[in-house]
Amino acid sequence: MYNEEEAARPYARALVQAAADLGLMARVRGDMETLDVQWQGSPELRDWCHAFHSVPRAAHRAFVREVWGESLCPPVRTLLEALSEGGLLAALPQVIRVFRRLADRAEGRVAVTFVFAVAPSQSTLETLTDKARASYGPTTEIRTEVDPRLGAGLVVRAGHLQIDGSLAGRLRRLRQAFARV
Numbered sequence: 001m002y003n004e005e006e007a008a009r010p011y012a013r014a015l016v017q018a019a020a021d022l023g024l025m026a027r028v029r030g031d032m033e034t035l036d037v038q039w040q041g042s043p044e045l046r047d048w049c050h051a052f053h054s055v056p057r058a059a060h061r062a063f064v065r066e067v068w069g070e071s072l073c074p075p076v077r078t079l080l081e082a083l084s085e086g087g088l089l090a091a092l093p094q095v096i097r098v099f100r101r102l103a104d105r106a107e108g109r110v111a112v113t114f115v116f117a118v119a120p121s122q123s124t125l126e127t128l129t130d131k132a133r134a135s136y137g138p139t140t141e142i143r144t145e146v147d148p149r150l151g152a153g154l155v156v157r158a159g160h161l162q163i164d165g166s167l168a169g170r171l172r173r174l175r176q177a178f179a180r181v
Contacts, residue, residue: 005094116150153168
Protein backbone atom coordinates (compact mmCIF):
# COMPACT_ATOMS: atom_id res chain seq x y z
CA MET A 1 0.00 0.00 0.00
CA TYR A 2 1.28 3.49 -0.92
CA ASN A 3 2.00 5.65 2.11
CA GLU A 4 2.33 9.35 1.23
CA GLU A 5 4.13 10.13 4.48
CA GLU A 6 6.73 7.46 3.70
CA ALA A 7 7.18 8.94 0.22
CA ALA A 8 7.48 12.45 1.68
CA ARG A 9 10.08 11.61 4.32
CA PRO A 10 13.20 11.43 2.08
CA TYR A 11 12.32 14.70 0.39
CA ALA A 12 11.71 16.46 3.71
CA ARG A 13 14.87 14.98 5.21
CA ALA A 14 16.96 16.18 2.24
CA LEU A 15 15.44 19.65 2.51
CA VAL A 16 16.21 19.90 6.24
CA GLN A 17 19.79 18.78 5.60
CA ALA A 18 20.26 21.27 2.74
CA ALA A 19 18.76 24.10 4.81
CA ALA A 20 21.04 23.30 7.75
CA ASP A 21 24.15 22.94 5.54
CA LEU A 22 23.47 26.23 3.77
CA GLY A 23 22.42 28.12 6.92
CA LEU A 24 19.04 28.82 5.36
CA MET A 25 16.72 27.11 7.85
CA ALA A 26 14.71 30.27 8.62
CA ARG A 27 14.30 31.10 4.92
CA VAL A 28 13.34 27.52 4.03
CA ARG A 29 10.84 27.42 6.91
CA GLY A 30 9.29 30.64 5.64
CA ASP A 31 9.06 29.31 2.09
CA MET A 32 7.48 26.06 3.29
CA GLU A 33 4.90 28.05 5.26
CA THR A 34 4.20 30.11 2.12
CA LEU A 35 3.69 26.91 0.13
CA ASP A 36 1.33 25.60 2.81
CA VAL A 37 -0.74 28.80 2.66
CA GLN A 38 -0.81 28.58 -1.14
CA TRP A 39 -1.86 24.91 -1.00
CA GLN A 40 -4.63 25.60 1.52
CA GLY A 41 -5.89 28.71 -0.26
CA SER A 42 -5.80 27.64 -3.89
CA PRO A 43 -7.97 24.83 -5.22
CA GLU A 44 -6.43 25.59 -8.62
CA LEU A 45 -2.93 24.83 -7.26
CA ARG A 46 -4.15 21.59 -5.66
CA ASP A 47 -5.86 20.51 -8.90
CA TRP A 48 -2.77 21.44 -10.91
CA CYS A 49 -0.46 19.46 -8.60
CA HIS A 50 -2.76 16.42 -8.70
CA ALA A 51 -2.87 16.51 -12.51
CA PHE A 52 0.80 17.35 -12.93
CA HIS A 53 1.95 13.74 -13.39
CA SER A 54 0.47 13.82 -16.90
CA VAL A 55 2.91 16.56 -17.99
CA PRO A 56 5.92 15.28 -20.01
CA ARG A 57 8.96 14.90 -17.74
CA ALA A 58 11.01 17.38 -19.79
CA ALA A 59 8.50 20.12 -18.97
CA HIS A 60 8.43 19.64 -15.19
CA ARG A 61 11.28 21.97 -14.27
CA ALA A 62 9.98 24.69 -16.60
CA PHE A 63 6.48 24.43 -15.12
CA VAL A 64 7.78 24.71 -11.54
CA ARG A 65 9.81 27.78 -12.51
CA GLU A 66 6.79 29.25 -14.29
CA VAL A 67 4.58 28.85 -11.23
CA TRP A 68 7.03 29.87 -8.48
CA GLY A 69 9.82 31.60 -10.39
CA GLU A 70 12.51 33.00 -8.14
CA SER A 71 10.11 33.66 -5.26
CA LEU A 72 11.39 30.64 -3.31
CA CYS A 73 14.92 29.96 -2.13
CA PRO A 74 17.01 27.48 -4.16
CA PRO A 75 16.62 24.45 -1.85
CA VAL A 76 12.81 24.77 -1.93
CA ARG A 77 12.79 25.21 -5.73
CA THR A 78 14.99 22.11 -6.01
CA LEU A 79 12.56 20.22 -3.79
CA LEU A 80 9.60 21.21 -5.97
CA GLU A 81 11.48 20.20 -9.11
CA ALA A 82 12.33 16.81 -7.58
CA LEU A 83 8.74 16.27 -6.48
CA SER A 84 7.47 17.20 -9.93
CA GLU A 85 9.94 14.94 -11.71
CA GLY A 86 8.91 12.09 -9.41
CA GLY A 87 5.22 12.76 -10.02
CA LEU A 88 4.77 13.63 -6.35
CA LEU A 89 3.70 17.29 -6.33
CA ALA A 90 0.37 16.20 -4.85
CA ALA A 91 2.31 14.96 -1.79
CA LEU A 92 3.39 18.53 -0.98
CA PRO A 93 1.24 18.80 2.19
CA GLN A 94 2.84 15.63 3.57
CA VAL A 95 6.33 16.92 2.72
CA ILE A 96 5.54 20.18 4.53
CA ARG A 97 4.25 18.32 7.60
CA VAL A 98 7.28 16.01 7.76
CA PHE A 99 9.63 18.95 7.09
CA ARG A 100 8.22 20.86 10.06
CA ARG A 101 8.68 17.90 12.37
CA LEU A 102 12.24 17.14 11.20
CA ALA A 103 13.27 20.81 11.21
CA ASP A 104 11.92 21.23 14.74
CA ARG A 105 13.89 18.18 15.86
CA ALA A 106 17.06 19.38 14.11
CA GLU A 107 16.80 22.75 15.86
CA GLY A 108 15.81 21.30 19.23
CA ARG A 109 12.38 22.94 19.03
CA VAL A 110 9.27 21.50 20.53
CA ALA A 111 5.81 22.48 19.40
CA VAL A 112 3.06 21.89 21.92
CA THR A 113 -0.48 21.86 20.59
CA PHE A 114 -3.46 22.24 22.88
CA VAL A 115 -6.70 21.09 21.31
CA PHE A 116 -9.72 22.31 23.25
CA ALA A 117 -13.35 21.29 22.95
CA VAL A 118 -14.29 24.96 23.47
CA ALA A 119 -12.19 28.11 23.35
CA PRO A 120 -10.19 28.41 26.59
CA SER A 121 -10.10 31.41 28.87
CA GLN A 122 -7.00 33.57 28.69
CA SER A 123 -5.93 32.49 32.18
CA THR A 124 -6.26 28.78 31.30
CA LEU A 125 -4.18 29.29 28.18
CA GLU A 126 -1.53 31.25 30.11
CA THR A 127 -1.33 28.53 32.79
CA LEU A 128 -0.93 25.76 30.21
CA THR A 129 1.62 27.79 28.24
CA ASP A 130 3.68 28.39 31.39
CA LYS A 131 3.61 24.66 32.23
CA ALA A 132 4.61 23.67 28.68
CA ARG A 133 7.51 26.13 28.64
CA ALA A 134 8.62 24.98 32.08
CA SER A 135 8.75 21.41 30.75
CA TYR A 136 10.16 21.98 27.26
CA GLY A 137 11.98 25.31 27.45
CA PRO A 138 11.25 28.96 26.83
CA THR A 139 11.37 28.65 23.02
CA THR A 140 8.54 26.11 22.95
CA GLU A 141 6.07 26.98 20.22
CA ILE A 142 2.51 26.94 21.55
CA ARG A 143 -0.34 26.17 19.17
CA THR A 144 -4.01 26.08 20.01
CA GLU A 145 -6.94 24.55 18.20
CA VAL A 146 -10.63 24.18 18.96
CA ASP A 147 -12.35 20.94 17.98
CA PRO A 148 -15.96 20.70 19.21
CA ARG A 149 -15.96 16.97 18.36
CA LEU A 150 -13.99 16.43 21.57
CA GLY A 151 -17.17 17.14 23.54
CA ALA A 152 -15.27 18.39 26.58
CA GLY A 153 -11.73 18.42 27.86
CA LEU A 154 -8.38 18.80 26.17
CA VAL A 155 -5.85 16.95 24.02
CA VAL A 156 -2.17 17.89 24.40
CA ARG A 157 0.39 17.02 21.73
CA ALA A 158 4.11 17.57 22.24
CA GLY A 159 6.40 15.85 19.76
CA HIS A 160 5.45 12.18 19.76
CA LEU A 161 3.59 12.46 23.07
CA GLN A 162 -0.18 12.80 23.08
CA ILE A 163 -2.31 13.09 26.19
CA ASP A 164 -6.01 12.76 25.47
CA GLY A 165 -8.14 14.08 28.32
CA SER A 166 -11.17 14.72 26.14
CA LEU A 167 -14.62 13.27 26.59
CA ALA A 168 -14.43 11.75 23.10
CA GLY A 169 -11.11 10.08 23.99
CA ARG A 170 -12.47 8.71 27.24
CA LEU A 171 -15.54 7.30 25.49
CA ARG A 172 -13.35 5.73 22.80
CA ARG A 173 -11.13 4.05 25.41
CA LEU A 174 -14.23 2.81 27.24
CA ARG A 175 -15.64 1.32 24.00
CA GLN A 176 -12.28 -0.38 23.34
CA ALA A 177 -12.21 -1.81 26.86
CA PHE A 178 -15.72 -3.26 26.48
CA ALA A 179 -14.84 -4.66 23.05
CA ARG A 180 -12.03 -6.72 24.64
CA VAL A 181 -14.34 -8.23 27.26
